[in-house]
Amino acid sequence: MERTKLLYLLEIAIFSAIGLILDKLSFSVWPQGGSVSFAMVPIILMALRWGLKGGLLTGFLVGTLQVVLGGSYIIDPVQGVLDYPIAYTVVGLSGIFSGVVQRTMSDGKMRKAVGFIVLATFVGILPRFVCHFFAGVIFFGSGSPGVPAWQYSLAYNGSYLGPAFILTAIVTVTLLSTVPRITTR
Secondary structure (H helix, E strand, C coil), rough: HHHHHHHHHHHHHHHHHHHHHHCCCCCCCCCCCCCEECCCHHHHHHHHHHHHHHHHHHHHHHHCCCCCCCCCCCCHHHHHHHHHHHHHHHHHHHHHHHHHHHHHHHHHCCCHHHHHHHHHHHHHHHEEEHHHHCCCHHHHHCCCCCCHHHHHHHHHHHHHHHHHHHHHHHHHHHHHHCCCCHCCC
């Protein structure tokens, strides 16, 4: 029991650090934030390995560390919390698919597992998009004169989270297909 708890905490720390490093190696799309990165891969891996708690905690640490270590673009405290700790925490919601991904992989149903992994990735990224969308509407609505705030935020956040979703899904599927034991503890 204690060994499992220690392993859980160590993996959260390690995967959070990996997520932060991957975020630093991102391709910046916009000068005021918004980049295509692989930072969500470790969060989703932890969510699929340890379930909701593991994913949510890893995401929270990645988002919080971005703020603490200065890798964030913050103009208002509420926007900062919405765009970083909350936005990355909700990526961990992909953990709701932990059980079904583990079962289908252990049963050797890789095609089905791939579908669930992509769905889990989408379920993790969609609420992150919603957080960024609302932060954009509320705090960055004047980003493009003549364009309604919601349209600007939709286009702005979609321009980097769409590609990030595709890349995250591809990398996560590739990792779990080649090393399926990642999902088992």
